[in-house]
Amino acid sequence: MTKIYRYKVFNLILHSEDLEIPDLPETKSKIKPDVEVKKEDSSLWPRLQETKEDTYFIKIAKEEIRLTIEGIGSLRITNGNKIAWDKHLTIPNRDILNIILGSGLGSILIQRKTLVFHGNALSKNGKAIICLGESGAGKSTLAYALTEIGWDLISDDLVAVKSNLVLPGIPRIKLWQDAVDAFKLDSDKLSRVRNKINKYILVDKKNYNMSKPIKIEKIYLLVNKKQSKIVEHSIDNQKAVFIGLRNNLFRPRFVRGLGKEGFTFQTITNMQNSLNVSILSLPNNINVMKKDLKKFDLIDNS
Amino acid sequence: MINSKLDKNHFKGQEEIDYWYIASYPRSGNTWCRILIATYINLVKAKKNKDEIVEENNIQLDTGLILSNRSWIDDQLGIDSSDLTKEELDKIRIHIGLNKKIFDDNPRYHKVHDSFYKISNKKNYLVPYENCAGVIYLIRHPADIAISLSNFLNISYTDSVKFLVNKKASLAGNKDKIHKQVYQFLGTWEHHVKSWTEQKKIPILVLKYEDLHTNPRIFFKRILKFIRLPIDEELISKTMINADFKRLKKIESKYGFSERPDSCNSFFRSGILGEGKEKLSPNEYKNITSNFKETLEKYSYT
Numbered sequence: 227m228t229k230i231y232r233y234k235v236f237n238l239i240l241h242s243e244d245l246e247i248p249d250l251p252e253t254k255s256k257i258k259p260d261v262e263v264k265k266e267d268s269s270l271w272p273r274l275q276e277t278k279e280d281t282y283f284i285k286i287a288k289e290e291i292r293l294t295i296e297g298i299g300s301l302r303i304t305n306g307n308k309i310a311w312d313k314h315l316t317i318p319n320r321d322i323l324n325i326i327l328g329s330g331l332g333s334i335l336i337q338r339k340t341l342v343f344h345g346n347a348l349s350k351n352g353k354a355i356i357c358l359g360e361s362g363a364g365k366s367t368l369a370y371a372l373t374e375i376g377w378d379l380i381s382d383d384l385v386a387v388k389s390n391l392v393l394p395g396i397p398r399i400k401l402w403q404d405a406v407d408a409f410k411l412d413s414d415k416l417s418r419v420r421n422k423i424n425k426y427i428l429v430d431k432k433n434y435n436m437s438k439p440i441k442i443e444k445i446y447l448l449v450n451k452k453q454s455k456i457v458e459h460s461i462d463n464q465k466a467v468f469i470g471l472r473n474n475l476f477r478p479r480f481v482r483g484l485g486k487e488g489f490t491f492q493t494i495t496n497m498q499n500s501l502n503v504s505i506l507s508l509p510n511n512i513n514v515m516k517k518d519l520k521k522f523d524l525i526d527n528s
Numbered sequence: 529m530i531n532s533k534l535d536k537n538h539f540k541g542q543e544e545i546d547y548w549y550i551a552s553y554p555r556s557g558n559t560w561c562r563i564l565i566a567t568y569i570n571l572v573k574a575k576k577n578k579d580e581i582v583e584e585n586n587i588q589l590d591t592g593l594i595l596s597n598r599s600w601i602d603d604q605l606g607i608d609s610s611d612l613t614k615e616e617l618d619k620i621r622i623h624i625g626l627n628k629k630i631f632d633d634n635p636r637y638h639k640v641h642d643s644f645y646k647i648s649n650k651k652n653y654l655v656p657y658e659n660c661a662g663v664i665y666l667i668r669h670p671a672d673i674a675i676s677l678s679n680f681l682n683i684s685y686t687d688s689v690k691f692l693v694n695k696k697a698s699l700a701g702n703k704d705k706i707h708k709q710v711y712q713f714l715g716t717w718e719h720h721v722k723s724w725t726e727q728k729k730i731p732i733l734v735l736k737y738e739d740l741h742t743n744p745r746i747f748f749k750r751i752l753k754f755i756r757l758p759i760d761e762e763l764i765s766k767t768m769i770n771a772d773f774k775r776l777k778k779i780e781s782k783y784g785f786s787e788r789p790d791s792c793n794s795f796f797r798s799g800i801l802g803e804g805k806e807k808l809s810p811n812e813y814k815n816i817t818s819n820f821k822e823t824l825e826k827y828s829y830t
Contacts, residue, residue, distance in 0.1 A: 282623035284606040293606045296620060329607050361598055361610060362706045403704035422613050424704050479603055 232259075236335060236386045236393045237439065245311075245319060249327055249398050249429065261307055261334055263326060268300040268312035279483035286483030291333040293325065301330050306337035321420055327396055332384050332476045336486055341387040341493045342476040347380040347395070347442075348372050353525050354392045354440040356385050357506070358474035359448030364508045364515075367405045368448065370428065371516050372524075374409075380440060384476055387493075390500060391439035398429040408512040443525050445497075446506040447474070456518045457507040467498040470505075547592070547625065548755055549655075549663040549730070551640040553720045554699065555676035556668035557737035558639050560799070563771045564748055565637055565755070571763040571770075592636030595625070595655065596700070596709040614703075614711050618647045621710075622656050635661075637755070641699055642712045643723040654713075657729040664751055665724045668737035669829050670717040670816050671804025679797055689812045692717045693819045718820045721827075736827060738801055744768055773799045 231242040233250035240250065241259035274287045285292040294300040299313030299322050309330040313322040335342045345358035346369045357365050366382065373379055381395025403424035406413045416426040447461075447470045461467050471494045475481060481490050509515050550565075552558040593600045601609045601617075604624050609617055625638070640655065640663075647654050670692050678688040691697050697714045700707035714720050725734055733754040740747045745768060752759055769775070777796040805813055817824060 281604040324611050
């Protein structure tokens with residue numbers, strides 16, 4: 227008998243057949259789901275015509291993204307309402323969950339015409355900030371440090387934005403071993419993202435704000451510099467703001483392939499006119515950063 | 529030195545040739561070579577478009593990304609490469625960057641530090657080679673590399689020499705943190721040189737950094753001929769001025785340089801020849817020359 231797990235994420239009701247997703251907030255709501263997650267036999271999926279955005283691993287068609295990673299599994303995300311998955315026999319559920327929660331949900335949001343950034347969002351006193359930056363810029367480290375001083379996490383990894391509001395996303399932070407050690411956390415008590423990978427999942431639902439979308443006050447583009455304190459530089463040049471936001475879109479190839487580029491660029495243009503965007507340089511030393519954050523107002527530093 | 533012993537079918541489908549490699553052990557003049565090529569290509573374009581040639585303050589490097597660039601790999605994978613183990617990623621890197629349709633706008637000249645080797649299954653190579661137009665392989669005296677590497681990785685000369693003779697040496701190998709590049713296996717300096725110069729999959733032009741440094745004009749012409757770019761004496765002269773080492777150093781100290789790692793203060797150092805013999809201890813120098821005797825003799829390093 228099929229077991230249905232019910233969750234709410236990014237303001238969507240998600241039903242998962244026989245696959246528990248412990249990272250997501252559960253819901254008791256019985257209403258029809260917006261998104262279904264179910265296992266399928268990927269050998270039965272129809273062949274797709276090759277398109278310009280395809281790679282060896284990604285196939286994109288109208289309202290469809292297909293991902294295949296040899297030896298791990300495949301995902302087929304269609305019409306903004308279904309994530310079908312298949313996995314290699316020896317691969318544990320956790321491994322396919324990672325892909326579902328990242329590129330799977332990201333594709334669903336893009337298909338549903340939602341602007342998605344690669345970063346995280348946090349809130350304090352009902353006001354939200356978004357932190358963007360390339361892998362290794364310090365996004366997750368900053369997010370964890372902020373939750374330690376009273377900020378609520380809205381979303382990590384995927385940041386979904388609608389009408390200058392950030393939608394409540396996945397309530398977990400992923401930290402590498404070096405950050406886990408710097409925060410003096412016991413990695414033996416944490417779950418790894420995957421076996422053999424020294425990246426850990428920190429779930430703290432009490433510091434998670436999932437009630438409703440929150441207005442964005444500020445967007446930070448993070449850079450990691452060798453310096454002794456946190457430094458903020460506001461960006462006044464509109465073109466630089468646009469490029470900064472565009473460069474931090476989640477999976478731009480999916481956006482282009484699904485034909486959502488026009489909508490995305492228009493939404494970014496609207497955002498840049500109404501939002502405050504700054505570059506935030508973080509010190510390398512986590513303890514210095516933690517100390518500095520106590521006196522640095524990330525909502526209003528003007 | 530151009531390798532003529534290639535697989536028979538290498539040039540099959542030549543119309544699809546669109547990418548080149550500039551490969552080397554780290555700190556062997558790879559970036560300088562890319563700057564020369566990028567500067568020259570820009571000058572050729574400017575002349576063709578009858579644009580005014582102005583002295584720019586930015587360092588031209590727009591040739592194509594390093595083959596190990598994580599963002600570039602993630603874009604083609606559709607998932608985060610940091611969620612894959614080294615072994616899983618090694619298996620699939622051969623498929624990265626091969627989609628002609630994605631990259632047909634400009635020829636690409638990728639920097640490569642990975643050695644050219646077969647992954648653990650002994651069947652597949654790690655570096656993609658299908659339709660690769662050619663590789664410029666740069667060799668530099670390992671004792672000079674030791675000095676430069678010491679600055680680059682912020683390690684002592686002794687550790688730098690240990691790195692050069694280490695059979696398991698790699699870049700971005702720390703599993704406890706995320707790197708902007710993915711893991712790159714180097715092996716010893718000698719292994720690296722042999723892995724590229726003895727491979728039969730890609731046409732190769734082997735150049736000594738010392739020759740390029742001493743007679744840049746002559747050896748740059750060899751590069752242009754190899755990568756099938758037109759020879760324009762006037763533009764070669766301008767390239768020599770724009771990409772002069774002292775000028776690059778000056779620009780870096782004033783405006784910074786995007787490829788400088790956090791571990792070092794300046795990317796462009798002296799580029800001086802024979803620095804290793806002067807600065808390394810006699811034992812350290814001997815350690816290098818006795819370990820790599822065969823290859824040093826082959827390339828007339830005395």
